[in-house]
Amino acid sequence: MSRQVIRVALAGNPNSGKTSVFNSLTGARQHVGNYPGVTVEKKEGSCRHGDVDIHIVDLPGTYSLTAYTLDEVVARNHIISERPDVVINILDASNLERNLYLTTQLMELDVPLVLALNMSDVAQARGIEFDLATLSGLLGAPIMPTIGHRGQGMTELLDATIAVAGGERGHHVEIHYGREIEEEIGKIEGMLDRRDVAVDQCETRWLATKLLEHDKEIRDRIDDPKIDAAIDKSIAHLQRIYGDPPEIVIADRRYGFISGACQEAVRATVEARHTMSDRIDAVVTNRVLAIPLFLALMYLAFHLTFALGEAPMGWLELFFSWLGDTIASWWPKGVESPLKSLLVDGIVGGVGGVLIFLPNILLLFLAIAVLEDSGYMARAAFIMDRLMHKIGLHGKSFIPMLIGFGCSVPAIMATRTLEDRKDRLTTIMVTPLMSCGARLPIYALIIPAFFPAAWRAPMLWGIYLLGIILAVVLAKLLRKTVFKGADTPFVMELPPWRMPTLKGVLIHMWERGWLYLRKAGTIILGASFILWALTSYPKPTAYTSDYDGATTQAREDYLAAVHSLNAVLGLPEKSDLLSGAVRAELIAEAEQGRYWESEPGFAAAEREKAGAISLLIRQPSGEALKSFLDTRDAMGAALAEFETALADGDIEADSIAHLALAHRRDEILAALKETHARAYAAAVQYFDNAHAPFIRTMMEIDQSRHAEDMAGTVAGRIGHAIEPALRPMGFDWRIGTALIGATAAKEIFVAQLGVVYAVGGEREALRARLREDYNPLIGFCIMVFCLITAPCVATIAVTKQETNSWKWALFQLTLLTATAYVVTVVLYQAGLLLRIGVG
């Protein structure tokens, strides 16, 4: 009789391929949550077999069901309280005896059991043969061969599962622990029968056995002092007889049972002593080669991340730039709309800034997935343990820290593998110091702004190195103070080396990459919105200076300066030709500011200007005007071409390319001078005395007005308010305002700085402004501060989630921000003192 819905739990050792089986069974129909009250991942999924719906929970991988680790307690409590219809025990066929230890405990719990002999391909390759019928009889449960990562054997497995759920269970097999122990078990069982609460849900024999095994969790549930005393007496008695604590003897008996069963049902046809896996290990964990090999692999991983990620990053940059422009073009040009500003500056700027780094991050996670799936990570944790231990961390801490170079959010979640709470907390606190992907835009902005090309790569590595060094120092400090604790033993199973599968690696890469993406889509989106509001409002109602008046004055000055060129060109003093032409240019410029290039108004303005100027040229002495305009435009074009070539090619001053370009420019100018001497002289004066001052004045007016705009907004006010605190670091209110934005997410810092300086997404323009206002020392300090200070809100949120308390999240926030402040102040003051980078 088959039921409509059955509930199944998957249990098995770590590295038994349990996850592959789970994935094979559930495919995409799975989701991850938490077991109530604890930060242990609960993976659930479902599938359909025939007309039965099967709901599957993938229990944490455990070696046994004692109370020594949280994973084990969670697994066994799930089985006891949720009472799944069937427990499928996944066994690693190539490591059967050890795997069966968990099986014996499941047998003791007397749960409906189905055994999956997984990785049967590996066992077969090693020449191991199984007599499944005998084994099944000895263990009291059906046993199915499976190959999880190929999805083979699933049908038979599910058939057996449904059969067992329907009542076709194997027979109950009881392991005999020896006369003395069985006696004591009997005694305690007798006393337990009279209790009702904890006993109701489990087999009394199992409970009694666990009590003799000194199981803390079960013990805590019993609060009858008489039973307590009886247990202690039994344990002492058995200890006297055996010379070992009962739990050791019981473990020994379990293994004895397993050994006996395997002797009957398992045959190794080949004496495989030293497998390929061992041979690889001999090299990888070799005393001399281990660390260099490790460093080489790390370098390779990072190098690939940056090298391969560059192209896709470029495409994404173009895409978001295009997106921003397209959205902006929905409004008439020059119109100030809050919605437009929100969409373009706020959202595309903010979220786009985050998503641009997705390729980098995915590549890093891909590299990590390959290292994990192949089995190298286990060796790396082992190799690193000695070093990690010296700084107060655990070998396994190294994996979250590596992930932290991509994003702190999945990194902190990866600390779940650390069993000791103090190890885990320390790692969580220092992981954000591994410079995450979000900070890259900041370095990408500042380093080229202040440092010559040869310095750039070393600077970047320097920042990363600084983060690592600080993590080491901070970890050591924390371990000596707040997280002072005993050394935890390091015991880890080294899984056999495996060839990673493309599918597996991609799935693992995506599991973490998705977290980054989700962070972008939610927290950063929300933060961008809030920040946009904070940096746009309130708008000022009146300005302190008359900016409009100043603009008019600047224009008049400009025209007057142009007018004075009359003498140079040999025009009559009162001639309006020059000023008239330039005035027409100003009018056209203003007109065109109202239209997009594709709109008719734009071209119309151009035509009007051309018309006005040709009219002027037809006047007496008009050729002088034409000559001047042509020469001026040619000169301007040559100068502009020079600057553009420099910027595009990222060319250094004093380089050969620079000289070549300069030479070319000078040739053009010399030719002009020869052919139109007078006009040339006038053009030179135009640029120096009329145009340049005009542009400068207009920019100053713009900046002053914008500064007032910003100063009035919420973010601006806060920036100004905290300025005194920022001064010791060399920062001003503008950086302060951008930093406020960056508290939500580091990626936003650059976008915010762009807003504060009113240059939008123009990186080069922003760099130019930064060079004006700051110096290399300050630039460096900005990077250091951003490196150390508490990262984004998402990280704090994950810390809270993983530690189950706001206390630690706030501690992390305070610790990192305070450290950032202190270190930056010290660096800045030292730099000032030693006059380094003050340019």
Add this chain to the structure above:
Amino acid sequence: MVPLSKVSDGKKVQLVSVHGGRGLVARLAAMGMIPGVELEVIRGSTHGPVVVAVKQSRLALGRGMAHKVMVK
């Protein structure tokens, strides 16, 4: 009877006992290291981490744990 840390690469020994807390002893037992089991030292070390083969699995024991494992 000697600590595991004193055993060189490639040697096979038998586990006698583990000098550690309850949790450690039980953990190792669950992973296969119970008194009487045969261990093969894959990569030994006096102070550092040690890799042993326990039946079909490979265990890495770090941080001077090898000092606490007594074998013969």
